[in-house]
Amino acid sequence: MASNNPHIEEAREILKKNKIVIAGVGETEQGKIPDKSSFHFLSQASKLAIEDAGIKKSDVDGLVTAFSLVEHTFMHCTTFADYFGMRPRFFSSVAVGGATAVWMVAEAAMAIATGQAEVVLCVRGDNTLSGISSSGMVALIREMCHAEFEFPYGLTTPGGYALAAQRYLHDFGATREHLAAVAVTMRKHAALKENAMNKEPLTVEDVINSRIIAEPLTKYDCSIISDGGAAFIITTEEKAKELGIENNLAYLWGMGQGYSHQYLTTLHDLDQIYNAINASGQKAFQTAGIGPSDVDMAFLYDCFTITVLLELEGLGFVPKGEGGPFALEGRMEIGKDLPVNTHGGLLSQAHLGAMHHVIEATIQLRGDAAGERQVKDAEVALVHGNGGIVSAHSTVVLGKEPLS
């Protein structure tokens, strides 16, 4: 799938030349883990990723962090550099909500391609479940919506997604079962992942009959909140060889962003969301020189069940309005048409943005997923992040082999 866009072709040449790779991953225990600070998790995850790559801490010369929902800092990346004891020559904090983790990969790649660093540690960690105060939670909900023109009406974060879900049900005649099926598949996958928070089986009826949060969404349509840290190391194939990294590498084939709105008030229609998801995906697909049918597995941001349907459709895996039946028929399960979130996602594994989506894609491409969780012949993965209320999007395409 060649692109006529010279900028896409240029990006493709840059990625082909540099052979950007994910060379190490680390995830701490996820769940309810009291008595550990945000910076404790960040440090532990960093150490695990460095050890997984088999390199020294001093080999790392770049740092990308995100933000903390608990411990607010003005300069997050350098605050962590100080805590962890490193002096990176490239540092950046990415803060685009749920689109952050995926964009960390791109941020690191751009830094490497422009000579800012050679080995970039990307890390996020937080004690969101144990550490956030009730006033901190209110502040977070307030930040997710327009403080002056939306929050006074009592909008919550699940409520924002419920607004999108309700309109989706209306536009396509979709049902509660369609949404619930997403949560059911995520739970099935989480059961196969050792480091997952919620593993007990879930049925469509369980989801629909769980506590109503904001109609049409119930408790199990909403992602979990957890404590934990996760990190990955981005470098080049050449540098990985030089450092003697023995892991199979996951290669960056393409990346893109798409933006719809920040506040739902300025959303024109659902197509505005689809277009943003599609723009993000298309840039990544075209740079990679592939299309949706070439993807072996997808890691889609699943903060709420509705987002998975919007992303499946916006990215072009299924036509608009057909994500629901696709989910309900179990076609997102391992071994089926398009395995989605083989680690259980935000709905069942843990919530650290899309950090675990990036890590699971890497583990799958490496062939390191345990037992029946491993997707057979997994060669191409797509990872998509969504920040805000389906507002800001980022996509990467990763491959088992170098981009050719």
Add this chain to the structure above:
Amino acid sequence: MAEDKSYNKPLPEFRPETKPYWEGTKNHELLIPRSKESGEFFFYPRALSPGEDMSENLEWVKASGKAKVWTYAIHHMGPTKAYKGEPPYVVALVELDEGVKMMTNIVDCDPHDVKVGMEVEVVFDDVTDEVTLPKFKPVK
């Protein structure tokens, strides 16, 4: 509507550029900003038109107060402690006849009677001495 002195739900913090809007609602008028250069309405209010014109030459136009529900979510949990024990309430995005959307509550009806496309009209809820929130109720 009755004024509730003990109102402890979130209140808007006014910005300089949004003052006319909140003065309008206090007078039970829904005022929507429009660029005098492009003639286009926009919402939420900003100091400059968010359109291509980036105009600061704005006017406040009294809206008809008629709207249609674009989408809604029946909230069973609110964002703060003040909502504890409250019955479910409807947060909606409504499309005004003027073409812009705004977030609001649908009031004076059973939450489960709200439908996408339902015709609604503005009502003014004087929640404190200083703040009046425009809300919408079904057109009878």
